[in-house]
Amino acid sequence: MLLPSPRGPLSAAIREVLLESPGDGRDGVVAAAELLRQDGSQRDLLHDEDFQITLFLLHALHYRRIAGVDDRWEWDPDLLRVRQVLEDRFETSLRELVDEEAPPIRTAEDVAQVLFERARNAPGPSVSRFVARRATQEQVLEWLVQKSPYQLMEADPHTWAIPRLTGPAKAALVEIQSDEYGGGIPGRMHAEMFRTTMATAGLRTNYGAYLDHIPAITLAGVNAMTLFGLNRRLRGAVAGHLAMFEMTSSQPNRNYARGLRRLNWPEPAAAYFDEHVEADAVHEQIAGRELAGRLVEDHPDEWPNVLFGADCALQLDRLAGEHYLESWTGGRTSLRKPLPSSARDEVVA
Ligand SMILES: [Fe+2]
Ligand SMILES: [Fe+2]
Structure with missing residues (x-):
């Protein structure tokens, strides 16, 4: 897979990070995490281009080779922390989207x-x-x-x-x-x-x-x-x-x-x-x-x-x-x- 084009500041930052080796990209990941920390706004994440392409890209590391990207990024702990923040926010959005009581069942x-x-x-x-x-x-x-x-x-x-x-x-x-x-x-x-x-x-x-x-x-x-x-x-x-x-x-x-x-x-x-x-x-x-x-x-x-x-x-x-x-x-x-x-x-x- 080719690296997708950035759709905003977060995906641009993560794209830059992935073009480095895990050893050299540390500062970039910290900067991306900081970007994420500062951006606590309550946007509609399901339609947020920058958010969804970034999460898609971080998930893609677990599925397939991305041209120009060091495979070791898959288990980089700092990058995983960024993914975790994105996933937490995404899951919150999904739970708000469905938000229903589970009816009682037995069998x-x-x-x-x-x-x-x-x-x-x-x-x-x-x-x-x-x-x-x-x-x-x-x-x-x-x-x-x-x-x-x-x-x-x-x-x-x-x-x-x-x-x-x-x-x-x-x-x-x-x-x-x-x-x-x-x-x-x-x-x-x-x-x-x-x-x-x-x-x-x-x-x-x-x-x-x-x-x-x-x-x-x-x-x-x-x-x-x-x-x-x-x-x-x-x-x-x-x-x-x-x-x-x-x-x-x-x-x-x-x-x-x-x-x-x-x-x-x-x-x-x-x-x-x-x-x-x-x-x-x-x-x-x-x-x-x-x-x-x-x-x-x-x-x-x-x-x-x-x-x-x-x-x-x-x-x-x-x-x-x-x-x-x-x-x-x-x-x-x-x-x-x-x-x-x-x-x-x-x-x-
Ligand atoms: Fe099928
Ligand atoms: Fe099927």
Whole structure:
């Protein structure tokens, strides 16, 4: 991945730090931490470009090579402290966003029913229906780009939770992730199938190729998953988030596939979405009953965090969806800047 462009003073400072070696960058980290300490303002962090790209970048150190960056920064204690401050503030914003009492439950089935009920009443506009019926070719390209920071590493953030679970919940997560990773067939890995969709659309497929285009609210959705995944105390949130992801996936993916076919995109572009219509109808059952359900049945104190993760999935999806649809129906790009014309020109006929 290439280092993203800075979006404000904090991301500029962290970018400079990462271009040094951990030994030489110490002063820069201290300066960045000071910048953060002074900036205690109550902004809307979910839409804050400088905040979200910085957290995304610090998380990226745990996932992949960043060109020009010394890998040892991943475990640099001073940089980890900066990440911790960002994560604390981000988690506070997320808890304010959802802020709901957990209804009483007793069994795994109760847990699944509460989650299915929330999925049925998912808030916000339907991006998938818009894509199915109305989206232009250019809007669908934008939407693929918006999805790419997560979908090109699909399943990875939730995988952090595997060693942090035990028993039936762990077995359930491994079963789901095995499908996400293609069951041993590289070409069936969901991230690879999404890569095929992007390539068919004439988009670049290297990770982060369009990162500078991606707005904060999209990054916030990815950052929430990584926040949950990297913090063992939030493993319940991983379970709830994944369950809600799966429960709100099957029908929307049917709509997305319909949209691509309406625009006469070649069949390989739709394979990723077709796959999710089938797979996630199964995954939602496993995730609701066996992963989230059994986790809470065996560890009742996990219930508030399971619900927190599930509600974050719903609310962040709502905010992102509102942004995309308001942009498109208002005749604007949903990205921070329009896609380069080269991306549009290569679109399949
Ligand atoms: Fe998937
Ligand atoms: Fe799935």
